[in-house]
Every structure is written in structure tokens, then in C-alpha cells.
Amino acid sequence: MAKKIKLSPMLKEVLCQIFRKPATRKYPEVKPKVPDDFRGRQIFDIDLCIGCGLCARDCPAEAIEMVDVEEKKKPLFHLDLCIFCYQCAESCPRNAIKTSKFFELASTNKYDLVIKPQTKSKKEMRRKNDSGTGRSGIGCFGFFGSLP
Amino acid sequence: MSLDLAFIFRVLIFPGFAFIFSLTMFCDWVERKIEARMQNRMGPTYTGPAGILQPFADFVKLLAKEDIVPSDTKSVVFKFAPVLSFSIFVFALFFLPIDGANVVLNSGFEGDLIFVLALVSVANFFLFLSGWSSTNPYSAIGATRVLTQFLGYDIPLFIFALTSAFLANDLSISTISASQPVPFALLVPWAFVLFIITLQAELEKDPFDVPHAETEIVAGYETEYSGRRLAFLKLAKDVQIVLGAVIVVELFLSGPYGPVFLGLPAFWYTLWFILKVLFVVMITEYLTCVFARLRIDQVLVINWRMLIPLSILSLVATVAVAFWLNPMVG
């Protein structure tokens, strides 16, 4: 106890911090900037898909299911199982799966968390309604489309 | 008994119970905001403007939760210790002048400094009992740590408090706080600094945070409490901080007295009182942020080997100052 107590550098640092802006980002008013090749929700281009099924075979989380769309097999993505590793995009021989910057996927409707393979007309309607939140138009199409 | 409306107003509303309650909530908010800013984050923001209602919201939330009493505990002590502790702290505040006079007018008496400090010890003892009566190893360890710490640190607390009594030549708090044309903090700065450190240990804040060490003993003596009783236990701790700050203000910073402009002494005294209490709260919070938590044996070493000898030395030095400055003190 008799040794000299050196002054901790924290004493000054803490006083200086009071006058600085907090490091907290005020989400959700301020959205974070993500890089271009961020691994967000997948964008699936049905025209390029040849139905080989490699994406479903390679998916580590078994989150891709091949379903029948107009007599061909196309992938259905279960985003609640997906781990966003993008092995599907790598395995795809035709580059039909691409990354997007969209990451706010939380939703109260589980049918939002599905990317269904849809033909062109339905896709146009979905793009118009997709406003960037989880509850996009895909929700209602998904709901109606996935009723047994 | 005739209804003395002024008396009831003073006890219940201002500067009595309601004022103390709001001051506690306000000081808690200031503490949390200052701690947050020192740690480069935001602190309470959304409840009320700038989050000022957050402590109140926390209190109300806890009141609404289920209150579980473990079957093994010694019921009466377990159930009433938090409320008793809280009420004794508030009662002690009744003897400290807030707006130029005590809550109950003319209730000060010779020697009420010792009385107030004894009440603080008794209330701390009830905090210990609240941990001891919940039969849980974590609570037991937390409670013994509380006891060891506050019993040890009461000695220097008393001695440093007596330095102001020496300077003011009186043992009554209202006289001590009124007889400080120059605040004693400037006359005996060593006693002021050491008193703040001792207070830090009495209030169980970093670096003397041992009884509350969450990462070691879950929640210390609070472990088994929930619902209403936890609300009062937390409130008791908050009032303890305010009480500590008020004691510092009364003994060393010339109490609520300060310059008065344009008449209305009660208003200005209250304002100075609040500002000084906030100042002391900020100092203790700064010390909390800057240090890590010490072990119980290190805490005790600091007390018995450093603070107690220093307190006796400080007393000797203060008596010398008192004799020399006799003309200055009123």
C-alpha cells in the first residue's frame, strides 16, 4: 500500500467522454450502411434457373425445397431455416441467386419468411409492393399461395 | 388534535416525503445519464423527456410484479426489512435542513449529528438482515460482506463527520450547516476528500462495490427478492445515496445556504440544496465509473490500515485549524 499509486489514464478519458457524442446509433431512425455484397436476403431470378437442384442438395441447413412450378422443379427458400451462407449462390451453375442488402427480415407473419419461385407476372406485382420492410406484398401472396 | 395543515404539508409534500421521493428519482436519473455519457452511450432516453421518468417507471414496474417469498426464510424479517430500511433512511433525512429548516420545524437538537449517523448504521443493518434472512448462499455471502464493510467504514465516517463538528463547535446539524460562511470543504479539504471516499464505501459503490458484485454472487443480498419488496429495496439504496450526498452537503458544503436574490429565501435555499446534492452525486458517480471493483479483503485493508489512521490524523489537523481559525467561524 505504500507504493506510489500511479494515476490511471481512465481518469482523464472518462471526463473527456462526457462531452463527446454517444457512440450509439439511433436505430431504427438511423439505418446502418452495409456494403454492396452484404449477405442479406436472396434475390432469385426464376428465368435463369434450370431446376438442377444443386442449391437444395448443397444447402447446409436444408432450407431449400424443390417445388413444382409449371411442371418444372424450382427452389423454394425457407428463410427461417436459412443461415445466409450463400452456398446456394455458389453452387448454382447459372448464377440465378444473388445477394442483396436487405437484412430487416423480422416479421410477425411466418409466411413472409419464404421466397417462393414465381413466374413473371406475379414477380412484377411483388416488386411494386415491396417497400423494404418485412411485411411486403410477398406476405399476402405467400399466405394465399401456401395454403394447402 | 388540531389539523396543522402547514405541518402536514411539510411532512408529506415539501420538503417531506414527496419531495424526497422525487429528489431520489431525479438523482437516480442524473446518475444513470452521467454514467452513460461517461461510457459513451445514451442512457435513459425514451420514457419522458430525455428519459427523466425512467427510474419512476422502473419502480412502478417492480411494484406490479409477482412477489415470491421462499418457504425457508424467516418470514417477518424477510418481509419487512426492505421497507424498514427505506423508512429509516427517509426518517434520517427529516433531520437535515433542506429549505433552510428541517422538515419538521425546530426538530433539530443538540447531538443530532450522532443520531443521524446512527440511523444510517441501523438502516444499513436492516439491509444486512434482508440478505441474512433469505436462506440462500449467495445472499448470505452478500449480507456478510455488507456487514463487514459498513461496520468497518462507520468508524472513519464518524470521525470525519466530527471534523465539521469541531470546526463549528456544535453537534447539531442545523447549526453546523448554518455556520459555514466559507464551506468547510475549502477549510479542511483533506477531510472533504477522505469523507467522499468513505462515503463511497458506505454507499457500496465502485471501487467498494463488493456486496453487489453481480458477477460473483448473483445479486448479493437482493437475490431472493422480487416484486414489491425488491422495489423498496432498490428505493432504499437510492435514498441511501441521496442521504449520503445530503450529509456531505450539510457538513462540508454549507448546507442549503447560499446567495439569495430578490427575496424568497426558501426557494433559493432549495435550489442551492438541489444543485449541491447533484454536484456530490456526480462526484460519486465519476468515482464509480473510473475504478474497478476491489476484493473484500482489499477493501478492509484500505479501511483499517489507511482510512482510520488518516482519519485520526485529519482530526488532529482539524483541531489545529479550528483553534487557528476561531475568529472566522461564527
Add this chain to the structure above:
Amino acid sequence: MTNVEQNVLTALSGELGEKILKIETPQPEKIFIRVKAGVHRDALRILLSKDESTGISAITGVDLGETIELMYHIRTCGTVVTIRTEVPKGEARIKSITDLIPGANFHEREVADLFGVTFEGHPNPKRLILSDDWPKNLFPLRKDADVTNIETKAEKVTPPGRDKQSSDIGTLINVIVGPQHPALIEPEKFSLKVDGEVVKEVDLRIGYVHRGIEKAAEKRTYLQDIYLVERICGICNAAHAAGFCQTVEAIMGTKVPPRAEYLRTIILELNRIHSHMLLLGHAGLEAGYETFFQYMWRDREPVMDIMELLTGNRVIPSFITIGGVRRDTKEERIAEIKAKLATLKKKMSFYKQLLKKDPTLKMRTENVGILSRLDALKLCVVGPVARGSDVKMDVRKDEPYAAYGEIPFKMITYSEGDSWARLMVRLDEVSESIGIINFALDNLPTGPYRVRVSRIVPTGEAISSVEAPRGELFYYVKSNGTAYPERVKVRTPTFSNIPSFAKIAKGGNLADVPISFVSLDPCFACNDR
């Protein structure tokens, strides 16, 4: 084979002679020696006499049908020697080596749990990894184990009654830390018998987060397994992916292009930086120093942002694959990365001053949880725990992988052996890692970042080590010529380090337990797999 391995081989064959059944080198510089059961102790004795810092890296069990093969991977004389032996399945008994190397305690218990091999002479043959109500004669990693409907086969276990759990034994109070406790982020159970404030005995029970990853890896293809092993641990995930990919590449004989090696190094070092900063903040929290914790984690954010720039995700990069890395790095991002790293370097010097000068932090961490050099060697600890006790052990220097052979950096050791030394090792390693990343970014070779490999891996086996943030991460993979591995064995650094906690905590204060525990940097998800 270099001189080092030649020397070891000469010593062993000289003394054991005919007891050695076969010598194999499936990989250059890695010797596998097959002996009869029982001879393994003699081999170990010989190696111990040659090098006092001989330690066990891992004990692997493989189910070969009629027999169970046991492999003792031993770190000795600067190389790794594997002594393999077989025991018949019906009569699976073998002599324990814990009297020669105390650090083999947990390894043997794990093999006993998962394969049903009895180690004769083991001081504490209780369950380790599997839960107490797991059926007694079901050994999950055997190929013929049927783990369907496991709930119906659960054993009846009476939970320890209230008297037994928290009773006092004489004057000792039994303080149970865990499985749920504010000091632990993940569940494990430590029973501390405390006399006042002094800890007298420590009893560890791990396995609460056991997910059966090794068994799951046998049912997935190699490509899917990369993602599976990455998720063994959330913090040192890149090291797991690198270890697995390196081992599979060694079996296939693939050479990874130089650009990929450098990119792998960058990601591994970023992983190391963020893991060490996470731990230092956590140590501050355990010491009651919240301000230090908040500052450290605030300064960790730019590292996560750099990971996001390079790989598209903050925490789990999924960057490394068999044959290289999955994406390339654009030139224009390098300047941004270097700017962020420069700011971080300045902040690190502030933290170093803090750890050296702050009185309360020093009072809490100095001379707390001392692990002597001898104990560190006997208990076979790895990583910063070993380097804080003056054991010069770092896989990046001993067996360079990725681009570490070409990048100059220092190995940080401290000799005090207390919690302060272990925290300082990690702090200095962050600064070293920043230097490594800068060097790698400056000297990034051009060329391809990936070679295509086939999905079917030829028959073979290989071992590989990687320096994860917590220490040496060991992988053994055996392939049988299909797209599914035969056996994947992971030995995580925390598994080697956790037994030293019993040594550190005994005789110390109860209040020192969180600090000394967190200075070991335990990651229970890694521990239990």
C-alpha cells in the same frame, strides 16, 4: 521428413524395436506409429524423457467396425507424433496415461463417454460430455449406435437433493456457480467448496452445450461440414473453418493459391482481434470495471465492420472453403480497412497504459490465479494461457500454415503466470495482429483466389492445427472415398485449458474466481461441441 521427425523416429524405434507394428506418414512431417495396446505408455515415457515439454494434443477414437482405434496425438520435440493402437470393441480397455501426463484427464474421459473405452487407472472416471441421464451403454460415436428416440431411453437420475446441493460439509459452504449464473455467458457447472472466502475444492462438470457436432459431421457432405464446424463457436469461427479446410486439403493434396493464403490470414487475424477485445471487455466486466467493458466493445465495432466489408457478414464470415476463399477483395476497400486499423492501434496503446497503471485493475488481476510453468506444461494448456506462463507455444510459429511462414511477427510471452499476464498477452497480440494484417494487405499476391476441387475426397486421413484465438485448435479428418467424411475429430483449445481452472482456483479467494476464470478465456460452445 525433416531432422526433427527423424530424431524422434530413431529414438522410438531404437527403444521399442519390434513393438512398433507400422510407421506411416500420410502427410509430410507428420508421423503415425502403430503399436500394440499397452506399448503406448512406453512410447510416451521415451518421448517424455527426451523432451520435458511433451504434451498431449488430443486423443482421437475411431470406430473401425470390430475394433476401436485410439490415436494419441503428442506434441513433442517441436513436432506432432501420433501413436495409434487398437482395442477390441467387446473388451474395450486400455491403460490410462494420466499418471504420466495429467493433462490427458479430460481427453480420456471424453473418449470413454463417446466410445465406451475404459481407461484403467484413471483418477476420476465420471461422465464428462454426455448428460447424466444418457443411457449407460449407448456410445454415440460408434457406427452401430442407434440414437433415434433417445428420450425414451433416458436413465432415471435423481437430482441432487436440496441437502446435498447446498449443504455445508463441516465448515465448508458449497457455492455452485452455474449452470445459470451472471458470470457465465454459457452454462457449465462449477461446484466450489468454500471456507469463508477461501476456495478449498473445485469440481467441474461440462457438457451442457454438447450438440453432437462430430456425429453430425459424418452425416453431411464435406461442403456442408465447413458451415457446420464454423458454427461450433461464434467467436473463433474462422479458425474452425480454416482447420477443417486445411485438413481436407491435406488429404486431397490440394495446394491453395498464394492469394487465398494471404486472404485467409487476414480473416484469421481479424477473428483474433475481435475475440481478444471481446475477452478483455468481459474481463473488465468481471472485475466490476464497466467503463472499460463499454469502451472496449465500442472499439471492437470497427473490426466487425471490416469483417463485413471483406466477407458480407459481421460475425460468421463463411469466407474459407476447401481450395481457397469464397470471394475476392476489391482494391478500393483496402485503404478504408487500413484507416480503421490505424485508429484501432492508437486505442490499443491507451488500453495498454490502462492495464499497466490503473491501480484497482492491477490490484484485482496481479498475483491472482497463478499458473506456474511446470503446471502449464503438465496440464497441456495451450494458447495465451500457456504463453502467459512463459511456455513458448504458438502454432503459427511452430507449424506455419496459411501465409504465416512469410509474415514476420513476434510471439508474445509473459512470465508472471497470473491473470494480469494472460490479459496482457492478449492485448499485445491484438497489436501484433494489426501489424500482420497491414503486412498482408500491403503484400497481397495477385492471382486466383480459389481452385475448384472435387466433391469426392479420396481415402486417407490427415491432422492439422490452427492457432485459434484461444489456442491450438486441432483437427483430424478421415475419409473413406465418398462425399461424406468417415470421422471428424475436433479438439478445441478450451477443452485443454478448462482443467487448469481447478488448479488456479484452489487456495484462492472466492472473489478471485471470476477473474481467474475469465482470464482463461473459456468458450463453452467450443468446449462441448
